[in-house]
Amino acid sequence: MxxxxxxxxxxxxxxxxxxxxxxxxxxxxxxxxxxxxxxxxxxxxxxxxxxxxxxxxxxxxxxxxxxxxxxxxxxxxxxxxxxxxxxxxxxxxxxxxxxxxxxxxxxxxxxxxxxxxxxxxxxxxxxxxxxxxxxxxxxxxxxxxxxxSTPAPSASRNEHHLGLSPREWDVGRCIARGLSGKQIARELNVTEGHVRQVSCVIYDKLRVRNRVEAALRVNAELGGGSGPDKGSS
Known part of the structure; x- marks a missing residue:
């Protein structure tokens, strides 16, 4: 072995x-x-x-x-x-x-x-x-x-939205909020390099070309607005 x-x-x-x-x-x-x-x-x-x-x-x-x-x-x-x-x-x-x-x-x-x-x-x-x-x-x-300590059900952990894994979905939702790679890394406690890697996987799975198109797809899945947040409250 x-x-x-x-x-x-x-x-x-x-x-x-x-x-x-x-x-x-x-x-x-x-x-x-x-x-x-x-x-x-x-x-x-x-x-x-x-x-x-x-x-x-x-x-x-x-x-x-x-x-x-x-x-x-x-x-x-x-x-x-x-x-x-x-x-x-x-x-x-x-x-x-x-x-x-x-x-x-x-x-x-x-x-x-x-x-x-x-x-x-x-x-x-x-x-x-x-x-x-x-x-x-x-x-x-x-x-x-x-x-x-069984946690309450969580959509991001129990549903594979758009065919994304739980971690990919977490990153996708951050992209949809308009967060930068550095902000996403800080929020999810991962590295910026990891965020870039996961983002590329997301683009490939969603068949989109960039963050804006990914944000549109994720927001549509969430039933939200037409694109990433622009900093409004």
């Missing part, structure tokens, strides 16, 4: 990779080969090699530009072979905002499981074993928080 472990804390990344290989016989019925990488760009290079990895463990906070659920979204956009991805994170189930990030990873971006870096060593070992056995694994404390 070929595994890619992605974490920008190089010492931790190498230590976890070596731990996995050292205890391979206890965790998996098949031999394990682990490649540690320290950036999202390098991870995308590795996942597109032939043969591709069988499994990826991905930290969500890799650097200033790749943080939270957007990190998994970026990775999945460059993961054409749909290699299974497990989130390995320092996020905690005691924080409502962080619980929602974990929920988004499972619901919107097809994570195959969650490992908590700050969790008990024994639980992480059990989770690794279950994941390597092909199971979807979520720690019990995360499952309990999911059950207690």
């Amino acid at each position: 070929k595994i890619l472990w992605v974490d920008d804390h190089e010492l931790l990344c190498v230590a976890l990779s070596e731990y996995l290989q050292t205890h391979a016989s206890e965790l998996s019925a098949t031999p394990i080969d682990v490649t540690p990488v320290f950036s999202l760009a390098r991870a995308l290079e590795e996942v597109n090699k032939t043969p591709s990895p069988d499994l990826v463990f991905l930290d969500l906070n890799l650097d200033d530009e790749n943080r939270g659920a957007a990190t998994l979204e970026h990775f999945q956009a460059g993961n054409p072979s749909k290699v299974p991805v497990v989130v390995c994170t320092g996020l905690t189930p005691g924080n409502d905002q962080e619980v929602e990030i974990l929920r988004m990873c499972m619901r919107d971006y097809a994570a195959r499981g969650i490992l908590l870096k700050g969790g008990a060593h024994k639980k992480m070992f059990i989770g690794l074993s279950r994941i390597l056995g092909g199971e979807l694994w979520i720690p019990e404390e995360v499952l309990l928080r999911f059950a207690r």
Whole structure:
């Protein structure tokens, strides 16, 4: 089994990779080969090699530009072979905002499981074993928080307007409001480069040529005005 472990804390990344290989016989019925990488760009290079990895463990906070659920979204956009991805994170189930990030990873971006870096060593070992056995694994404390904090239904998360994904729809609505790339990045807590990338996908899906045409399409879907806002209240 070929595994890619992605974490920008190089010492931790190498230590976890070596731990996995050292205890391979206890965790998996098949031999394990682990490649540690320290950036999202390098991870995308590795996942597109032939043969591709069988499994990826991905930290969500890799650097200033790749943080939270957007990190998994970026990775999945460059993961054409749909290699299974497990989130390995320092996020905690005691924080409502962080619980929602974990929920988004499972619901919107097809994570195959969650490992908590700050969790008990024994639980992480059990989770690794279950994941390597092909199971979807979520720690019990995360499952309990999911059950207690189920969010109210949201149109942007439950309906694929105009064939756009939830994140694309969020960006599309910002475009329809006339926000700049910098303003959209700030509002959605992503990078300007990510906004440009998603915008290009939106233009392609909607078969439009620019922001104005995209805004018209989104506003029509929303039942609103004829174009982006001009700053009026």
